[in-house]
Amino acid sequence: MLSKNMIVVAVVAVLVIASVGVILLVETEDKDPQINILAQVNSEGSAIFVSGEINSLEDFGGKIFATPGPASIQHMMLMNYITEETDYDFRAAPGEGVEKSDDVVYWTQVGPVQMKDFLEDGTIQGGIAWEPYNSQIVAEVDGAWIYKWSDELIEAHPCCVLAVNSEFEQNNPETVERFVAAHVVATAWIMETVQDNTSANYSYMVDIGSKFAFGDNSTEDKEVTKDSLSHVAFDYAITDAWKSSLEDVVDTYATLGLFEKDPESLGYDTNEEFVDTIVNTTYLENAANVSEADEADELLDVRVGWLAGDIHQLARLVAMDENIGAGLGYGDRSIFEAFGLNIIGGDGNPYANGGVVMDAFFSDDIDIGYLGAPPAILRTVNAMA
Numbered sequence: 001m002l003s004k005n006m007i008v009v010a011v012v013a014v015l016v017i018a019s020v021g022v023i024l025l026v027e028t029e030d031k032d033p034q035i036n037i038l039a040q041v042n043s044e045g046s047a048i049f050v051s052g053e054i055n056s057l058e059d060f061g062g063k064i065f066a067t068p069g070p071a072s073i074q075h076m077m078l079m080n081y082i083t084e085e086t087d088y089d090f091r092a093a094p095g096e097g098v099e100k101s102d103d104v105v106y107w108t109q110v111g112p113v114q115m116k117d118f119l120e121d122g123t124i125q126g127g128i129a130w131e132p133y134n135s136q137i138v139a140e141v142d143g144a145w146i147y148k149w150s151d152e153l154i155e156a157h158p159c160c161v162l163a164v165n166s167e168f169e170q171n172n173p174e175t176v177e178r179f180v181a182a183h184v185v186a187t188a189w190i191m192e193t194v195q196d197n198t199s200a201n202y203s204y205m206v207d208i209g210s211k212f213a214f215g216d217n218s219t220e221d222k223e224v225t226k227d228s229l230s231h232v233a234f235d236y237a238i239t240d241a242w243k244s245s246l247e248d249v250v251d252t253y254a255t256l257g258l259f260e261k262d263p264e265s266l267g268y269d270t271n272e273e274f275v276d277t278i279v280n281t282t283y284l285e286n287a288a289n290v291s292e293a294d295e296a297d298e299l300l301d302v303r304v305g306w307l308a309g310d311i312h313q314l315a316r317l318v319a320m321d322e323n324i325g326a327g328l329g330y331g332d333r334s335i336f337e338a339f340g341l342n343i344i345g346g347d348g349n350p351y352a353n354g355g356v357v358m359d360a361f362f363s364d365d366i367d368i369g370y371l372g373a374p375p376a377i378l379r380t381v382n383a384m385a
Contacts, residue, residue: 136224307352357375
């Protein structure tokens with residue numbers, strides 16, 4: 001296992017480039033819970049997959065594609081690609097028996113964990129999902145292939161982030177501080193571990209990722225998990241370049257007409273100003289200064305939400321694993337426990353997509369969540385409208 005000293009060096013090195021944000025989100029009239037983005041979780045790692053009956057873009061017309069839902073970055077990327085790069089319309093799939101047009105690419109909402117079955121039975125002819133489900137589909141469905149990886153659609157695009165309910169953050173800053181510190185340590189461990197796919201740490205990481213995604217540790221599932229890891233860029237740092245990419249997401253949502261009111265109509269002069277309002281790097285900047293909790297200390301409860309089977313969110317699995325914690329010198333404690341935290345899964349965990357995680361924030365079912373940055377932005381703006 002990687003030593004704590006090596007982790008700290010990695011943490012400090014990356015924190016130097018973290019950019020400064022502000023803490024609070026603008027109050028809304030209806031006082032709906034708002035969220036702040038605290039750290040990156042990953043970028044890239046999604047793909048458009050298609051069945052064997054699709055040989056090129058010309059075959060997309062009249063076909064039904066699955067997405068995790070309109071609030072997801074996957075849906076946004078597919079919608080943007082179809083509307084900006086082709087002459088097809090992009091519409092929700094009609095009911096059974098309704099004639100479809102060859103001039104339209106249709107979408108339907110399907111959880112990524114179910115997309116393989118839907119593709120096999122012909123309900124869909126393609127889709128866009130997060131890893132490891134694209135790799136699974138290609139490995140297990142005859143004729144299925146990857147049409148485009150997400151970095152071909154939007155290079156180094158933002159994906160999953162760590163977000164917090166702003167009211168919880170105001171009332172429990174120490175808990176949030178400790179959570180972000182644990183997230184940094186777990187992500188740094190992953191970033192180090194993926195560099196050597198022959199190490200014991202890598203094999204163990206594949207095992208826990210495979211079990212989470214597929215409920216099994218079969219040889220086939222582990223091979224799929226290994227493939228999926230090669231398509232995901234894990235990181236926690238929030239840089240100026242990353243924030244600029246988030247501004248592009250805001251612009252894309254506005255262009256696609258998915259905002260009930262765009263940030264400008266809500267009083268923000270620029271997308272940059274809006275992104276600076278919802279991104280808070282304060283805890284990232286202080287993460288290296290957060291000490292381990294004493295083993296005798298009472299753990300601080302935090303309710304956490306995460307997505308079903310999403311290998312992007314591997315940091316949570318790593319931070320909750322006692323064996324990894326032991327390898328880092330935390331005794332019989334996980335990384336979260338070593339930083340004084342007791343993780344409680346939110347009601348409804350694991351969640352189907354980022355929009356549902358936002359629902360859990362709004363209904364006060366979770367305090368902290370792992371979800372896509374785009375659905376966090378979309379639902380936040382629309383809650384303010």
